[in-house]
Structures are given as C-alpha cells and as structure tokens.
Amino acid sequence: MVFYCQRKCFDKEYKTKVVSCKPATLEVLQNGKKNKRQCFEVIFDDTVLFPEGGGQPDDRGTVNDIEVVRVIRKGGTALHYLVAPLEEGTEVLQRVDWARRFDHMQQHSGQHLITAVTETLFGFATCSWYLAEKMSYIELDTPKLMPEQMEKIEKEVNSKIREGIPISIAEYDIDDPAIKEVRTRGLPDDAVGPIRVVCIEGVDTNMCCGTHVSNLSQLQAIKLLHTEKGKANKTLLYFVAGGRLLEYFGNCYNQERKLNILLRTEPSNHLFIAQKNQSDLKATQKQLREALKDLAIAEAEKVKNQTPKPKWFMHHRTNADNDYLSTIVNSIDDETILKVLTAGNDQGAGILMVHGPQHLVPNVGSKLCEIFEGRGGGKTRFTAKVNKLNKRAEAEKIVQTLLEDLDVEN
CATH class of the missing domain: 2.40.30.130 (Elongation Factor Tu (Ef-tu); domain 3)
Structure with missing residues (x-):
C-alpha cells in the first residue's frame, strides 16, 4: 500500500x-x-x-x-x-511534526542526489545509508574516497541544487517493464501494492518508499563532512543538508567565537594554541607526578623515622592517585605497620588503600568500605573505590578501636 x-x-x-x-x-x-x-x-x-x-x-x-x-x-x-x-x-x-518531517525529507532527497552523483562520477555504488539526529552517512562500495573526489562530488551536487531540478514521484505495478530501468537495492520481503519511484529529472531514478522534497532547490545546500572506514572495504561518507547545514555551521561559528575569547586569538591560530596548551599540560602533569612522588617518599620517611615505630599510620591527600599511595607503601616497606591511605575529594569519591599485617588487612579494608561506602578487595594490599571520604574521622576511630581490642586479646 x-x-x-x-x-x-x-x-x-x-x-x-x-x-x-x-x-x-x-x-x-x-x-x-x-x-x-x-x-x-x-x-x-x-x-x-x-x-x-x-x-x-x-x-x-x-x-x-x-x-x-x-x-x-x-x-x-x-x-x-x-x-x-x-x-x-x-x-x-x-x-x-513538520519540522522533523521536512528535515527528514531534506536529508533523504540529499542522499539520493549524493548517491547518484557519486555513482555517475566515480562508479561507487551506495550499499546503505543512515539518517541520524545530527548528521547522516552513506555507505559507499569503495575502500577509500579521496579528498579531491569528495570536493568534486560536493561541487556537483550543489550545482544541481542551484539549477532547481524538479523531483517527481511515480507509481508502477511490480511487473511493469519500466521498473527494470530503475536503480534499487531491492524491496522488503513484505512489500505490497504499487512500487514508488523517485525521479530527480535527468539525474536519477530510484525505487524508494520515503518522503521527498519536490525540487532540489528545497535542499538549500549540501556539505560533505568527512569519511570513515566501514566494514568489508566500504567507506562511510557523512553529510548534512538544508536546515541541518545551517544549524551545524551556526553552532560551529558560535563555538569559534567562544574559542576566540578563551584562547585570546583569531580562528587561524586555534590549532596552534590548542597544540601548545596540550604540550604544556603534558609537561605540567609530568612535573606534578614527580612532585607527588617526592611528597609520598617524604611522608614515608616521616613514618620510618618515628621512635618507637608506629603500629599504624593513616594519611589522606586530595589531589593524589594510586601511584602516590603505592609509593608511600613501597617506601615504608614494612608489613608490620598498618597503613590506611586515601586520596580524592575530601567530601566525596576517591580511593582507599590498606597495607600491613596480612591478618588485619582484609578485615580493616572491609570495615572501612562499609564506612566509606565503597567496594574493593585484596589480602596483603586492599584497594577500593569509595564514595564518602568525608567520614575519615569515623574511620580513624574504627581502626584505633580495632587495634586496641587486638592488644587486649593479646
């Protein structure tokens, strides 16, 4: 039907x-x-x-x-x-919903036009296509589409749009001989009734059930965006047409203006500044890791120099990570000392590491996970992701009480 x-x-x-x-x-x-x-x-x-x-x-x-x-x-x-x-x-x-419908019509008719021009210019057939919310793509039967080929396709499709070529839709019986001259990827198994053929005058005739514009001028313009490697030596060609193109480049322009202010330079310098900032960030992160390692070693030295040797040690740092906590454990290098270490947001999520006597570590780690609302495990080095680091005072009391009870038992 x-x-x-x-x-x-x-x-x-x-x-x-x-x-x-x-x-x-x-x-x-x-x-x-x-x-x-x-x-x-x-x-x-x-x-x-x-x-x-x-x-x-x-x-x-x-x-x-x-x-x-x-x-x-x-x-x-x-x-x-x-x-x-x-x-x-x-x-x-x-x-x-007319806005949604007309957008789909523009993208669908745009796909027909790109498909026809691409096959005419380079012989690349369309295997399928996908109409997404922001941009669409056409799956082409070629392992690669070169930039110069994309440029030629884009120029040709927009030339056809400027010509204002009409689009018409005709219906045929399935056994009509004219159907044999129509480009198609096949009919659905449950298709019934007349066969619809969409004709872009002098450009393409294609079997299709979708809705379409009545003139290529209604597409306004088409922009080919980029390609991606598809499956089985196929290439995905991304595009936007009509209203989507205006929205897409409107958003690009607004982002460009914001970057002008943020980077304090004109668009031609954005890439250079971004690459420089990325390089500077990597250098800063390396320096921070080295500084945190030095701090971890210094914290470990404080513990090692205590007389008498402490039975347990608890430490927290906001801007630290697992490497920082591991460095403290490795630098102290003493399993007789119970070490309870945390890192992360003072009031929220972070990480927990417990190291020390093997008969204490799993028990202490599990109890602290209950307090910090986290999950983890380990026998000699208990590690966990936790969510309530603001309960460190409560955790400290638990550890202290647990060790005092053990002293009484001994």
Whole structure:
C-alpha cells in the first residue's frame, strides 16, 4: 500500500477514520536504554504520518492532540502507537511534526542526489545509508574516497541544487517493464501494492518508499563532512543538508567565537594554541607526578623515622592517585605497620588503600568500605573505590578501636 503521506509529502494534516485500537507494549529507547512503554496500537484508513522505511525514520505528531510515539509499517499496514486510546469508527485529525518531517525529507532527497552523483562520477555504488539526529552517512562500495573526489562530488551536487531540478514521484505495478530501468537495492520481503519511484529529472531514478522534497532547490545546500572506514572495504561518507547545514555551521561559528575569547586569538591560530596548551599540560602533569612522588617518599620517611615505630599510620591527600599511595607503601616497606591511605575529594569519591599485617588487612579494608561506602578487595594490599571520604574521622576511630581490642586479646 502507498500511504497518503507518500503521495502528499507536503501535507501537514489529514482527516481519516480509526479502523482499530488496542492496548500494546512498545519498546522505546530512552537515554540509551531500552524501556517498555504501555500505549495503544491504532490503525487508520490512511495516514499522513510516515512509517519508517527506506532508511528514513518514522514521523512524530498527534491524532486529535494525542501524542504519537511511533509509526511502523507491517506489510501494507501502518501501525500507530499513541499514548491514549481512540474509539473505533470515529473521524480524527492527524497532524505531523513538520519540522522533523521536512528535515527528514531534506536529508533523504540529499542522499539520493549524493548517491547518484557519486555513482555517475566515480562508479561507487551506495550499499546503505543512515539518517541520524545530527548528521547522516552513506555507505559507499569503495575502500577509500579521496579528498579531491569528495570536493568534486560536493561541487556537483550543489550545482544541481542551484539549477532547481524538479523531483517527481511515480507509481508502477511490480511487473511493469519500466521498473527494470530503475536503480534499487531491492524491496522488503513484505512489500505490497504499487512500487514508488523517485525521479530527480535527468539525474536519477530510484525505487524508494520515503518522503521527498519536490525540487532540489528545497535542499538549500549540501556539505560533505568527512569519511570513515566501514566494514568489508566500504567507506562511510557523512553529510548534512538544508536546515541541518545551517544549524551545524551556526553552532560551529558560535563555538569559534567562544574559542576566540578563551584562547585570546583569531580562528587561524586555534590549532596552534590548542597544540601548545596540550604540550604544556603534558609537561605540567609530568612535573606534578614527580612532585607527588617526592611528597609520598617524604611522608614515608616521616613514618620510618618515628621512635618507637608506629603500629599504624593513616594519611589522606586530595589531589593524589594510586601511584602516590603505592609509593608511600613501597617506601615504608614494612608489613608490620598498618597503613590506611586515601586520596580524592575530601567530601566525596576517591580511593582507599590498606597495607600491613596480612591478618588485619582484609578485615580493616572491609570495615572501612562499609564506612566509606565503597567496594574493593585484596589480602596483603586492599584497594577500593569509595564514595564518602568525608567520614575519615569515623574511620580513624574504627581502626584505633580495632587495634586496641587486638592488644587486649593479646
């Protein structure tokens, strides 16, 4: 079936009737995690809301002001998932989220144009494409796309856009001989009804179920961004078209202005200043590591020079790390002294290291993990990640009480 949205790509509203409505459970992606959402699966006589297909995501919108959270195609049927039910047989008003729809139309028609020009110029076929939220990519059947080739493709596609070449959509029966002349990557197994062919006049004819602009001028412009190595000797070519291009370069310009202020220089010097700052940071970090090592050795010397030798030692440093704590342990080099060492945020998360007599270390480490709200392990050197370093005073009392109890037992 060819839906209303595929025949009238620019229509934003449509009145239709509810054929069926039933409760459903839909798996949705929220914050990178898949969650199940209770909703209602609705079928209409027809729809202005595009179900996903041809590499194009599905539309969003409303039906009688009820939110539509997904639209998918199943054979010749569009399944709509709504947050509230509708009565079967009633007439309803569908509204499409036009900003999302037109963006998808620009990217999809842009992909058709880039695919056609790339194949014409260099013979690189398109294997697939992906329309993401910020930028899209085309998977090309070539192990590499050279910069000069990208430049030539970009010039040609934007030349076609400036010409204002019309785009038309025709429908054919599946056994129509004209179908044999159309570029295609194949039909879905459950495809039914007429075959849609998108034609960029004099540039490309392509079998496609998606929604498209009616003239290349509506793409405004296309920018090819970069390439990445794909699977099996393929290349991913990233691009933005139309409104996305304006948004993308608007964001780039705003970031550039902020960098001008932060780096106190003009854009042509940004890379040089960033590389210099990175080099200076590495040198500073090396000096800090050396200074922390010297401090660790100095702390260890304090313990080693105490008379009489202490039974236990507790120490904390905010800006230290595991290397700092290990240096103290290694420099003291005495397993008869119980060493309780911490590093990190005074009021929050950090690390714990306990070293000393083997019969004490696991027990002390476990008790301190309870206080500091952390997890760790080890028999001779107990290490842990902890979350409540502000409880160090309480931890010190626990260690002191534990050692005093052992003295009494002995």
